[in-house]
Structure formats: structure tokens, C-alpha cells
Amino acid sequence: MNTKVFSKLTAAASALLLVNLAAPAHASTLFGTSGIKFDQDTVVDFQLNQTYGAFTSILKVFEVNDGVPTAVTPGGTLFSENKPSDNWGENNWLGTCGDTLTVCTNSFTFKGGVEYALGLSSTLFSNSNYNNTVYSTTSLNPGSTQQFVFGSFGSTAADGTTTFNPTAYQSGDPFNAPLKISVDDRGNANDADFQDFNFTVISARKVVPEPATLGAIGVAVVGLMASRRRSGAKKA
Ligand SMILES: [Ca+2]
Ligand SMILES: [Ca+2]
Ligand SMILES: [Ca+2]
Structure with a gap:
């Protein structure tokens, strides 16, 4: 290879490498009780674990604008109980996959730069x-009470009155899955067990490709090819 072309190629490769290094792996991701927000479109895969609440509950994704949550439709419903539990109060209102819930894995694409919350x-x-x-965003709840925990299934002891301190579980990294999430629905006299709806983030991935970046790479490659053709012609 012609040294001039080689140096150009090296420079281009270095520039690309610098661009990649300059972008932190998961820049400005917010995923916790302060809100949910990604810097670019991100697909998150969720899996239900089990439920322990007497309510019939539905977990949904809400878009938040100026502090007002609006359920995302269609596609925002992640998991939906079709009855209160498997067998009424038995096993502390246990609800399981294939019985109380039919769909137990689901994915949602969070748009980059948009604020979201999960809601039960x-x-x-x-x-x-x-x-x-x-x-899941604490400030959206009356009295700003924490209702979701990130990184725990709360008190999973089969005792609805067992309390659990949520303050150590305010956020998690969805890219470092699996990430446990659980909800206290404020039923059962506010027992604060934080195990009424247990689910997991099983993976998260950014949506690729990015058209702008690919376009820039295309322009660089075409430029280099033209440059090679020119230098090749000179030699011939
Ligand atoms: Ca239930
Ligand atoms: Ca509860
Ligand atoms: Ca419960």
C-alpha cells in the first residue's frame, strides 16, 4: 500500500476510534426513582418473576411531560394480570406466569431523550x-413516596406484613442486566413489602445503526478509494 494512502487510512481509523472512545458506553442513562431516560433509542427486555398482591394489576410504560405521566399506547403495556392471584389469598396472593399472567416476557423501545416512568x-x-x-418515579406519587425498588425484589418472604426499607434501591444499570425491579402497590394497609409485582430487566441494547455516523464513514471510504485510484493512476 502507498504510504500516503496508508497514513490517510490510519488517520481516518484513529479519528473513528477517538469518536468511539469519546462516547461513554451508556452516557446520561437515567433508570430509577428519579426517572427513566436514555440518550438514544434503547430496547429493554423485561421478564415477569411473580406477584404477591391482592389487586389485579397491570404494569405499563408512561411518557412523562412536565411532570404529567401518560400511558404509552399502543405497546406500552408490559404485563397484565387477568385475575387477582393464582388462588385468592393462598400463598400470600401469589400470582405466577401461565396462571394469573399469560404474557411474561415483553420488550419496549424507549426513545432517546424522552422521559418515561413505569406505572403499576x-x-x-x-x-x-x-x-x-x-x-417508578417517586415525585409522581402523592406525597412523593417511593413505590418501586431497583435492584431487589423487596421482602419476598411469604408474609404480607413484612416491611422492607427501599431507600438503598433507588436506581440500577439496565445494561448490566439482570436487574430486579419490584413494586409496592400500597395495598394491604401500606405493608411496604415491595414484592407486589416482581420483574426483571433481562437485557437492554441501543438501537443501531446511526444513519449520521454511517454516512460519515461512507464519505470517508469513498474519499479514500478515490485517493487510492488517483495515486494508482500516477504509478501506472
Ligand atoms: Ca395481584
Ligand atoms: Ca404491598
Ligand atoms: Ca404483597
């Missing part, structure tokens, strides 16, 4: 008017 909407079998939603 619950209805009560004995009161059709009851409908309550608790959010």
Missing part, C-alpha cells in the same frame, strides 16, 4: 371504582 395500575375485585396507579 391496580383495581380491586371488591370495588370496581377503585383504581390506583403507583409510579
Whole structure:
């Protein structure tokens, strides 16, 4: 290879390498009780573990604008209970995959730069008017109470009255999956067990390719090829 072309290629490769190094792996990702926000479009895969709440609950993705959460439709529903539990109060209102819930894995593409929250909407079998939603973003809840934990299934002891201190579980890295997440639905006299709806982030990945970057690479390659052709012609 012609040394001039080689040096150009090396310079181009170095520039690309610098661009890649300059971008931190997961820049400005927010994933916790302060909010959910990615710097670019990101697919997150979720898997249900089990539920321990007397409500019939649905886990959804909400878009948050100026502090107002709006359920994303369609596609924002992650997991939906079709009844309160497998067998009423048995096993502390245990709900499992294939019984209380039919769909137990789901994915959602979070748009880059958009703020989201997860929300658990619950209805009560004995009161059709009851409908309550608790959010993963603490500030969206009345009294700014923490309802989600990131990195734990809370108190998974089969005892609905067992309390759990959520303050050590405020955020997690979805790219470092699996990441446990669980919810306290504020039922059962606010027992604060944080195991009413247990699920896991099983993986997260950024949406590729990025058209702008690929375009720049294309221009560089075409330029280099033209340069090689020119120097080759001179030699001939
Ligand atoms: Ca339930
Ligand atoms: Ca609870
Ligand atoms: Ca519970």
C-alpha cells in the first residue's frame, strides 16, 4: 500500500476510534426513582418473576411531560394480570406466569431523550371504582413516596406484613442486566413489602445503526478509494 494512502487510512481509523472512545458506553442513562431516560433509542427486555398482591394489576410504560405521566399506547403495556392471584389469598396472593399472567416476557423501545416512568395500575375485585396507579418515579406519587425498588425484589418472604426499607434501591444499570425491579402497590394497609409485582430487566441494547455516523464513514471510504485510484493512476 502507498504510504500516503496508508497514513490517510490510519488517520481516518484513529479519528473513528477517538469518536468511539469519546462516547461513554451508556452516557446520561437515567433508570430509577428519579426517572427513566436514555440518550438514544434503547430496547429493554423485561421478564415477569411473580406477584404477591391482592389487586389485579397491570404494569405499563408512561411518557412523562412536565411532570404529567401518560400511558404509552399502543405497546406500552408490559404485563397484565387477568385475575387477582393464582388462588385468592393462598400463598400470600401469589400470582405466577401461565396462571394469573399469560404474557411474561415483553420488550419496549424507549426513545432517546424522552422521559418515561413505569406505572403499576391496580383495581380491586371488591370495588370496581377503585383504581390506583403507583409510579417508578417517586415525585409522581402523592406525597412523593417511593413505590418501586431497583435492584431487589423487596421482602419476598411469604408474609404480607413484612416491611422492607427501599431507600438503598433507588436506581440500577439496565445494561448490566439482570436487574430486579419490584413494586409496592400500597395495598394491604401500606405493608411496604415491595414484592407486589416482581420483574426483571433481562437485557437492554441501543438501537443501531446511526444513519449520521454511517454516512460519515461512507464519505470517508469513498474519499479514500478515490485517493487510492488517483495515486494508482500516477504509478501506472
Ligand atoms: Ca395481584
Ligand atoms: Ca404491598
Ligand atoms: Ca404483597
